[in-house]
Amino acid sequence: MKFTWRRQALRPKYRFQTAQGGIDEKETIVVSLEHDGVVGLGEGVASRLYGQSLESTETALAGMRDMLGDDPFAIEPILARVIPRHDAQRAAIAALDSALHDWVGKRLNVPVWRLLGLSAPRVQTVFTIGIADADETRRKVDEALADGYSALKVKVGVDGDLRTLEYIRKQFNGPLLLDANEAWTVEDALRRVPDLAAFRPTMVEQPLRKDDWRNFGRIRDLGVAPIFADESCERPADVIKLNGLVDGVNVKFTKCGGLREALKMLTLARGLGLRAMLGCFVSSSLAIAPGVAIGGLFDFADLDGALLLGENDTFAGIRAERGGVLSLAGGPGLGVRLR
Ligand SMILES: [Mg+2]
Secondary structure, eight states: OEEEEEEEEEOOSSOEEETTEEESOEEEEEEEEEETTEEEEEEEOOOGGGTOOHHHHHHHHHHHGGGSTTOTTOHHHHHHHHHHHTTTOHHHHHHHHHHHHHHHHHHHTOBHHHHTTOOOOOEEBOEEEOOOOHHHHHHHHHHHHHTTOSOEEEEOSSTTHHHHHHHHHHHOOSOEEEEOTTOBOHHHHHHHHHHHGGGOOSEEEOOBOGGGGGGHHHHHTTOSSOEEESTTOOSHHHHHHTTTTOSEEEEOHHHHTSHHHHHHHHHHHHHTTOEEEEOOOSOOHHHHHHHHHHGGGSSEEOOOTTGGGGGGOSEEOEEEETTTEEEEOOSSBTOOEEO
């Protein structure tokens, strides 16, 4: 197996801002796994929230090289070797997991969703309105509504969030998902979350700091909306830890390590009666395609990470219909190709 990678620069159409900061430009890592004349691709999207950087991802990828063996069909055994050694670098593991699935699909000439026993995906994604000044926020809301998005996600936990929500609710009656990105202490959240009730949120995501997950139940008891954990829920074991404290979990490949681990988290969530959302980071379509493949299994999909790039997306292969319905353009594997 020939295993290589390179960095790619991505430029979002709008500066993307959350309660934790903003990005104008972002680099991700494109991984390529070549064997038997077939090339499988994956994208590693490192997040400093989880102790990942471009450098740490590349170091982990270099460390995986000798662990891959000579049979890319053996995805589970490969991951069973790699995960314990590179446990902290799940973005790198996700890139490998994607490249392996893409390779197997291409080698067998079937799409990845078919390999996984699913039907052709049509996934409704929410559209995320990042934090911006009042004028830009209104412009983004207007544009999302003009594009027919039927569900919006709004970042809260910053000054002016209630004005943004008022502006949206004046013209939009659909599902509104609110994400606080760890903005509040438990005292702040107990004071602030009740103010959100007037906007009829479909859910409130991660109102507390990552390590403050034991207090999620207190926010849930407010009865304002279903409470979802994102930053506090990285891996399969976290789903078990959060049982009884939240209503749902947000699963992301960068946190958990790709399709296989994401499906384990989903199975655990379902077994515990929790809802599940599949999320993403700003990335090219290469990192989103595996999410589209399995997105239909989740209650909510937040897979707009490549839509935020607009025409600056470096990979093609995801079709976005009006209103944010995503499907895969077709072809074996993940069905994505360099633009
Ligand atoms: Mg979130």
